[in-house]
């Protein structure tokens with residue numbers, strides 16, 4: 658039952674922003690926004706380099722996520738930032754398994770599972786991304802892909818209350834072509850069915866399943882009206898004032 662789940666909206670800023678633009682987004686868009694936080698959890702994901710700055714100026718009701726973390730702990734891993742380091746920096750969420758990391762940086766299901774295990778073990782909550790590409794959608798194997806990706810991470814998760822699943826069809830990310838409400842609802846219902854069969858009744862009722870892929874203030878109202886869509890993981894539109902309208906469509 659959808660009412661058992663609080664809405665959740667994430668803003669994935671990706672590799673975007675400068676000190677000046679980050680300050681503008683926080684001071685002019687996020688901090689003044691009239692958000693009903695009793696209805697919706699809001700999390701923004703700056704670039705790692707900007708997290709301390711955002712922590713120092715962002716209103717406390719909005720939480721912060723990192724966009725990735727290493728599968729290794731601290732040590733001789735040049736350039737890596739471990740979940741333990743984000744924990745030390747008081748970062749409460751990390752986005753893992755994003756398709757851009759899977760496609761551009763070779764993150765396999767197994768690597769994503771290892772990162773989720775380490776991140777949850779460090780006491781940080783996870784936004785776990787899954788989604789099929791255009792070829793898989795057109796071949797009619799979306800369910801098989803989603804099931805494979807969920808099965809790969811299942812053993813990394815002991816407490817599903819610390820996980821939000823983001824269904825992000827790769828063919829909708831950054832294209833301006835969102836999945837339509839029926840397409841999105843169909844996959845969200847499959848994910849909820851998988852949760853019920855594999856993660857238990859509590860997870861099936863409480864784990865949020867959010868949609869990502871060209872969400873804007875023009876389509877968020879129709880999407881959020883679907884019974885198994887619990888919110889959004891917003892990319893490009895999270896860098897603009899319209900992000901607040903997307904959040905308000907959930908509250």
Ligand SMILES: O=C(COP(=O)(O)O)NO
Nearest residue numbers: 669830831870871892893
């Ligand atoms: O990748 C996305 C979605 O990006 P867009 O909203 O720009 O399609 N979220 O993590």
